[in-house]
Amino acid sequence: MAEQFDMFTGGANQASAQSARKAPLKRPAPVEINEQGMVDCLLETGRYRILKKLEPRAVATTVRPGFPLRGVILDTETTGLNHRKDEIIEIGAIAFTFDEGGNIGDVTSIYSGLQQPTVAIPSDITKLTGITDDMVAGRSIDIAALKALIDPADLIIAHNAGFDRPFCEAFSPIFAGKAWACSNAEVDWSARGFEGTKLGYLVGQAGYFHEGHRAVDDCFALLQVLGQQPDAGSRTAFAELYDASQRARVRVYAENSPFDMKDHLKSRGYRWSDGSDGRPKSWWIEVDDAAVDDELGYLRAEIYRWPDADPPMKRLTAFDRFRA
DSSP states (O other): OHHHHHHHHHHHHHHHHHHHHHSOOOOOOOOOOOHHHHHHHHHHHTSOOOOEEOOOOOOOSSOOTTOOEEEEEEEEEESSSOTTTOOEEEEEEEEEEEOTTOOEEEEEEEEEEEOOOSSOOOHHHHHHHOOOHHHHTTOOOOHHHHHHHHTTOSEEEETTHHHHHHHHHHHOGGGTTOOEEETTTSSOTGGGTOSOOSHHHHHHHTTEEOOTTSHHHHHHHHHHHHHOOSSTTOOOHHHHHHHHHHSOEEEEEETTOOGGGHHHHHHHTOEEOOSGGGOOSSEEEEEEGGGHHHHHHHIIIIIIOOTTOOOOEEEEOTTTTTOO
């Protein structure tokens, strides 16, 4: 019996030991961490990149002094790409103040409006913008409200002014006689470390994300990117853009250039003009005043191969540029 007793006792001890081994370990209490702490932890690993949701700037209740100039960032959504036959279905605009140094002050007003077109919105446009026929049914853009932003503006900025300006001028006379700047064409984004010029690339590389392809959202995104100052003392992209808008440009037309030279012209940056609105039907390029002689030298030596060739030219300011 003793052996049997010892056997049972040993078995009980073994079972007790196994039970102890299987007992769950006590976990340490979780450490509370705030949002910024989580961001910092992820960034410290070097394996993550954090994008922050872009929060629109608030409209200032009191406009600060020292920013005497008025700007408007504008974006349109349309039924297509041709301003002569397609229509605006949405306009977004943000009015803000700035100074001669290109420093942005305050947002002073915002406008966002939808417009029902005379035709159904194409499916690819709805897919791109999210704007449906139901959303624009019975809607129209408030010209008076939009005029209140546009009239005081010293400069209108669009990320593709060559697209937005012709649509806006075809839409309403309130845009006539205004100076325009293009944040796509008149800022050297590559020199600022950006890999592309599309607004989505710029916003992402600046560390943000936003709801793209709705007009006023794109306006706020562009304002953020233009006003960002990556390093202390560095100039903003808006300062560069404003400087560019103050300089005259010269449009050089390669009129009557040989047809077989079109690829050479395209590779140099020339664009085709169909001759509408009284312009020469030819390839053209815009250059700074200082580059005109070099451009004429290129045309005479490489395209016309005639030293006395005298292609037509037109001097342009921000009041003339980016028109159809």
